[in-house]
Amino acid sequence: MNIAPNHTPDRATDTQPVILTGDRTTGPLHLGHYAGSLRNRVALQHSHRQYLLLADAQALTDNAADPEKVANNVLEVALDYLAVGIDPELTTIAVQSALPALAELTMLYLNHVTVSRLERNPTIKTEIQQRGFERDVPAGFLCYPVSQAADITAFRATLVPVGEDQAPMIEQTNEIVRRMNRLAGCDVLPEARALIPAVGRLPGIDGIGKMSKSAGNAIPLSASPDEIRDAVRRMYTDPDHLKVSDPGKVEGNVVFTYLDAFSDDQGTVSDLKARYRRGGLGDIQVKNHLEEILQTLIWPIRERRTRLAEDPGEVMRMLRDGTDKAREITQATLDEVRSALGLFRWT
Template sequence: MKLSDITSQDIILTGDRTTGSLHLGHYVGSLRNRVLLQDRCQQFLLLADAQALTDNMGNYLKVRDNVLQVALDYLAVGIDPDKSTIFIQSLVPELTELASYYLNLVTVSRLERNPTIKDEIKQRGYERDIPAGFLTYPAAQAADITAFKATVVPVGEDQIPMIEQTNEIVRRFNSSVETPVLVEARAMVPEVGARLPGIDGKAKMSKSLGNTLTLSASADEIRQAVKMMYTDPNHLRVSDPGQVEGNVVFSYLDAFHPNIELVKRLKEHYQQGGLGDAVIKQHLEECLQELLAPIRQRREQYARDPAAILAMLKQGTARARQVAAVTLSEVKAAMGLNYY
């Protein structure tokens, strides 16, 4: 589904793991859509610190500290806490209780077949030494989604299997009780940027690969990152025709430059020959400097008052708990666990 398909009746649930500041891949893939969505429907933004611990046990301070960093990124890009509910996952215990019930609706073999989980297990080299919390994360994510009766979950293509498994759990639960309680969700994959490559051109932008450009990057960091960007290794002379496909600079121009016609002309010129890498990198740097400067400035302003950020998170978490508590009560009543 597309952004234009969202209506005022939809409930959005999305969020980020708190293992580092957010980067350009997050911005083009989801953050700028969240800013638009907050004026269109009800939106919950989850700071997924509990989920981050599924493969970061021992890095407690890193996970904790980045709750504040991600919250700063949200505010800096224009997310309004009066319009979107920003909350801390670990402070909503209703989610954990829901996940414990959902684990009875899914088998170990089904969890192991989840393509997203399989890929991430391979990436981390777990083989059979898989943390149980990591393996069972699809049930926890189902709790995150269903607790707010979300109808839409913005995700990258690699996360679609997680939404499919959530809906399997929803259907299985609803079929086991007299009156259906839970709601199925639809995945919304960004039209642009879901797979924004890293500045090295070798993989999608990822904190773990060190090929990112954060939203708080300084002017010099932006300049250096653009200089390092992968272009066309066979474009040795300005006069040589160049390849646009697989060229990271053009991928970023497509994602971020507001002048679509200019980018189109640059591509045609580059493919014909006569346009150097330095020129297209200059266009990209100017674009990114203009994009990130106000974000960086707003972030620095918010960072001066961490107490206000924590107060905002406390308020948002309280709102989230109220909503999740209603869903949990309905789920327990459906199962006959409302004893008194």
């Protein structure tokens, strides 16, 4: 089975900027991932050297009690990547846990980061509160910004597509890079820049926080037509918009947020917003418009994913090839860092 899209795009070259990004393998991806990063990755793979990590090792930082779930979802996330248009001829897709250089770089960097600095990381602070860890936070979870820094630097990435809430991770990575470069006396590692999408975080269909698998407020990229319809019908709108004639609020209205994110006709969206604010436009009419857009968006992704899932062996072959390539790249970076720091080498 051919797992690349039906076109022959231009290949990236060694002179192009390097992108490193990825996803934790805790479940299939959803529309929040698509809006926040996946569609950008599809576009950027034509102009950048792009590496995608299936972050199974990082997924264990708060899923250690269910390693089978993490392992099983490596294939699920890979299927989502391919289904949305990630081309393995342009983008290297690798499994994080199969890259030993990442673990050694993480251990090296941990010696240069304090616990207090990790605890001050705004992203970590928020996620610890969300998970209710308090002082029982797993050490692996507290230290995962350092693991992320190892991922980014191992591929020598200079651009990292992240949501706005993840920007502190890039800041901490660059602190580590500057520390390593000072110790080495040369720029052995490049700094990275966060690429934050215009859409930002997509809210869940319930309007409570961001779209999340664990919160049960997500629309999977593999959603059936009935699942899409049901999700749109349940979307949070304006609770005070009780009658069609009532003026409604667009701000905080999940349906309009999704229209902003996914509609190709923003002129029509602007008209719908104006009519909704004036009164005279019902929620069901706006939801019908959104449903049509989402059905059109998800249908080809779902169909392609179904075809790919019929030959998991071919997908795993692609992952092995990508991981072998990534292993060479990351090991070369580790060797350079060890040499620059004057660390003992056995070979």
